[in-house]
Amino acid sequence: MTRIIVVTSGKGGVGKTTTSAAIAMGFAKKGHKTAVIDFDVGLRNLDLIMGCERRVVYDIVNVIYGEATLNQALIRDKHCEQLYILPASQTRDKDALSQEGVGQILEELAAKDFKYIVCDSPAGIEKGAHLAMYFADDAFVVTNPEVASVRDSDRMLGILSSKSRRAEQNLEPIKEYLLLTRYAPERVKIGEMLSVADVQDILSLHLLGVIPESKSVLTASNSGMPVILDEKSDAGQAYADIVARYLGEDKPHRFIEEKKGLFGKFFGSK
Amino acid sequence: MSLLDYFKITKVSSASVAKERLQILVAHERSFKNQPSYLPQLQKELLQVIQKYVNVGQDSISVNFEQDDHQETLEVNIVLPDNHTKKS
Numbered sequence: 001m002t003r004i005i006v007v008t009s010g011k012g013g014v015g016k017t018t019t020s021a022a023i024a025m026g027f028a029k030k031g032h033k034t035a036v037i038d039f040d041v042g043l044r045n046l047d048l049i050m051g052c053e054r055r056v057v058y059d060i061v062n063v064i065y066g067e068a069t070l071n072q073a074l075i076r077d078k079h080c081e082q083l084y085i086l087p088a089s090q091t092r093d094k095d096a097l098s099q100e101g102v103g104q105i106l107e108e109l110a111a112k113d114f115k116y117i118v119c120d121s122p123a124g125i126e127k128g129a130h131l132a133m134y135f136a137d138d139a140f141v142v143t144n145p146e147v148a149s150v151r152d153s154d155r156m157l158g159i160l161s162s163k164s165r166r167a168e169q170n171l172e173p174i175k176e177y178l179l180l181t182r183y184a185p186e187r188v189k190i191g192e193m194l195s196v197a198d199v200q201d202i203l204s205l206h207l208l209g210v211i212p213e214s215k216s217v218l219t220a221s222n223s224g225m226p227v228i229l230d231e232k233s234d235a236g237q238a239y240a241d242i243v244a245r246y247l248g249e250d251k252p253h254r255f256i257e258e259k260k261g262l263f264g265k266f267f268g269s270k
Numbered sequence: 271m272s273l274l275d276y277f278k279i280t281k282v283s284s285a286s287v288a289k290e291r292l293q294i295l296v297a298h299e300r301s302f303k304n305q306p307s308y309l310p311q312l313q314k315e316l317l318q319v320i321q322k323y324v325n326v327g328q329d330s331i332s333v334n335f336e337q338d339d340h341q342e343t344l345e346v347n348i349v350l351p352d353n354h355t356k357k358s
Contacts, residue, residue, distance in 0.1 A: 146288075147288050147291065147292055150292055150296075151292065151295060151296065151299075154296045154299065154300070155299070158300070188285065190283075191283025191284065191285045191286065192283070192284055192285060193285055194285050194288055194289060194292075195285070198285065198288075198289045201289070201293075202289070202292050202293055202296055203296075
């Protein structure tokens with residue numbers, strides 16, 4: 001059975017594309033045939049984060065309009081042969097996507113035995129964002145511990161539960177998970193940042209994982225490597241944990257507490 | 271404010287202010303979530319019709335939509351002022 005996952009947030013700049021690239025690579029590295037689709041028509045960036053920007057020939061809009069086949073548009077990832085990228089169009093306007101067209105692409109991917117399809121949603125609540133979440137089975141709600149992001153996530157949850165295929169056809173609702181990104185435990189400790197518990201209190205979501213604020217996210221995007229491939233980095237490990245947890249492995253949460261310095265380690269201070 | 275308050279060093283953290291503001295806002299916005307989108311227009315048109323016959327102000331009409339598992343209720347509440355009848 002194919003599982004369709006939407007990575008969404010409402011607000012822009014919180015880490016949707018970083019997350020989509022990382023988890024798609026994570027699933028593929030675990031041996032699952034995975035596709036990751038960019039729904040941000042007009043402002044595509046997933047190709048850049050995945051490091052395949054120079055190999056884009058056809059895109060999702062070409063497939064919908066019959067100008068290319070799905071096989072022609074899918075780009076096989078250079079790091080992992082189980083991973084395929086379907087880029088967004090850079091030239092067409094955002095209304096070029098249609099619900100039928102997207103539905104057909106997803107069906108075709110399912111017929112090609114893709115296990116996971118990751119839909120990277122654009123910011124906002126317009127057509128691209130709507131189509132990215134419409135067919136989803138699971139939603140990864142990417143949130144920063146910050147007021148605007150939390151509010152927009154809550155708005156997005158409302159849309160997921162009322163305007164999706166599962167809602168319209170009275171099926172089992174989309175499973176929603178919280179991914180708290182750019183988390184800084186040292187700022188939480190001194191009361192400068194909302195804590196994991198605060199955000200969970202407000203959104204009442206199942207926490208899939210916390211990704212700490214990390215320099216490795218920028219260095220990964222600089223070089224076009226999903227951050228999960230940087231196995232030494234905290235953010236890379238946090239995404240690997242998230243993938244494992246989603247696949248049913250029992251991984252205790254990390255990166256919620258402040259890192260202990262050398263002094264702390266020796267003297268056991270909290 | 272008592273004299274004691276001057277000596278209190280409890281400073282409210284900005285994170286707890288953020289949490290409180292969000293809880294109020296989110297609860298408020300959720301209450302509007304399932305409302306039909308025609309509600310503001312309905313309220314406006316109802317007011318126009320009522321104002322044709324009765325002297326009522328903008329604030330004296332409220333339209334509420336409530337939903338539970340079994341039914342949806344549309345409640346329209348109009349407060350009539352003492353001198354409400356229009357002379358024609």
